[in-house]
Amino acid sequence: MKTFWVDVRSCENECATTAIEQGADALIATESGPLHALGRVTVIAPDGDLVLGTDVYEVCIDGKEGETEALRLAKTAPVIVTTTDWSVIPLENLVSQSSRIIASVHTAEEAEMALTVLERGTAGICLVTDDPAEIIRTAACVRAITPHYDLVPFTVTAISPGIMGDRVCVDTCSLMQEGEGMLIGNTSSAFLLVQAETLENPYVAPRPFRVNAGAVHAYVMMADGKTKYLSEVVAGDRVLVARDDGTTTMAMVGRVKTERRPMVLVEVEQDGMKSSLVLQNAETVRLVGAKGNAISVAVLKPGDTVLGHRQQGGRHFGVAVEETIRET
Numbered sequence: 046m047k048t049f050w051v052d053v054r055s056c057e058n059e060c061a062t063t064a065i066e067q068g069a070d071a072l073i074a075t076e077s078g079p080l081h082a083l084g085r086v087t088v089i090a091p092d093g094d095l096v097l098g099t100d101v102y103e104v105c106i107d108g109k110e111g112e113t114e115a116l117r118l119a120k121t122a123p124v125i126v127t128t129t130d131w132s133v134i135p136l137e138n139l140v141s142q143s144s145r146i147i148a149s150v151h152t153a154e155e156a157e158m159a160l161t162v163l164e165r166g167t168a169g170i171c172l173v174t175d176d177p178a179e180i181i182r183t184a185a186c187v188r189a190i191t192p193h194y195d196l197v198p199f200t201v202t203a204i205s206p207g208i209m210g211d212r213v214c215v216d217t218c219s220l221m222q223e224g225e226g227m228l229i230g231n232t233s234s235a236f237l238l239v240q241a242e243t244l245e246n247p248y249v250a251p252r253p254f255r256v257n258a259g260a261v262h263a264y265v266m267m268a269d270g271k272t273k274y275l276s277e278v279v280a281g282d283r284v285l286v287a288r289d290d291g292t293t294t295m296a297m298v299g300r301v302k303t304e305r306r307p308m309v310l311v312e313v314e315q316d317g318m319k320s321s322l323v324l325q326n327a328e329t330v331r332l333v334g335a336k337g338n339a340i341s342v343a344v345l346k347p348g349d350t351v352l353g354h355r356q357q358g359g360r361h362f363g364v365a366v367e368e369t370i371r372e373t
Contacts, residue, residue, distance in 0.1 A: 050168025056175040063177040067184035153182040199313035207308040213275040216294035223291035228266040229238040235320035237353040260323040268295040289337035
């Protein structure tokens with residue numbers, strides 16, 4: 046997910062309040078005390094949580110020397126870059142070589158350009174404005190720039206009841222809709238889209254903030270592209286929420302429930318590659334079908350198609366690595 050900073054040095058209180066309300070990751074200010082009084086937020090200031098020139102650098106790009114300096118500093122810390130004529134080319138050059146570039150922008154339109162340059166975009170943006178309305182517009186733009194995950198149909202080949210096991214419910218601070226859920230996998234190369242508990246049923250009330258995600262050993266895709274075992278997820282973590290069209294957003298975990306429950310093994314195949322997922326054996330646990338429809342594991346059968354994401358396998362502490370690995 047992209048970093049969203051706001052430079053409030055020209056209108057500290059009014060803009061700072063709006064920025065905090067819009068979820069800014071950090072504020073750049075002349076001093077930290079007044080801003081910390083408004084709420085919990087990272088402040089970049091001479092007396093702040095981060096200090097310009099030490100923890101964060103600013104570089105004005107007006108030629109190749111500026112690009113070289115920005116890349117040198119970006120080896121150790123984030124670098125806020127400004128350009129004298131707001132040219133796309135310097136950003137392309139920087140983004141192609143560093144993942145610590147923060148673009149200084151003045152509008153939501155400039156933010157969108159910076160966050161999508163070379164399809165990868167800068168690590169984030171630093172909005173410079175004295176207009177609270179522009180902060181709101183830009184915040185919406187930043188939230189909309191989330192990674193797209195190619196979802197493909199997996200064919201169910203077998204469903205086998207298992208023994209009792211420890212399963213994890215991930216309760217988020219967001220309400221999800223039908224067709225939305227989390228990407229969960231027995232292996233790091235194949236993830237199935239497990240839908241949130243959004244639907245009415247005769248047994249329990251909907252819990253649209255919850256994904257009954259699976260067994261403790263399974264991987265869950267996090268918002269930063271890394272994975273965690275479900276047993277490692279804790280309150281405050283940011284998980285990736287995916288939709289049936291492959292678009293994504295981020296949700297903060299509010300609570301995790303691990304309980305002893307009967308389990309079921311769902312085996313699937315995609316282009317000859319076999320994979321699987323262990324889920325709780327319950328009517329309210331649903332995978333997302335190829336047409337965006339929810340399919341309960343209670344009625345799932347061989348031949349059904351469900352949506353999932355396939356990628357290169359191999360993870361080390363949640364980070365994708367290229368190595369010789371075989372997961373079954």
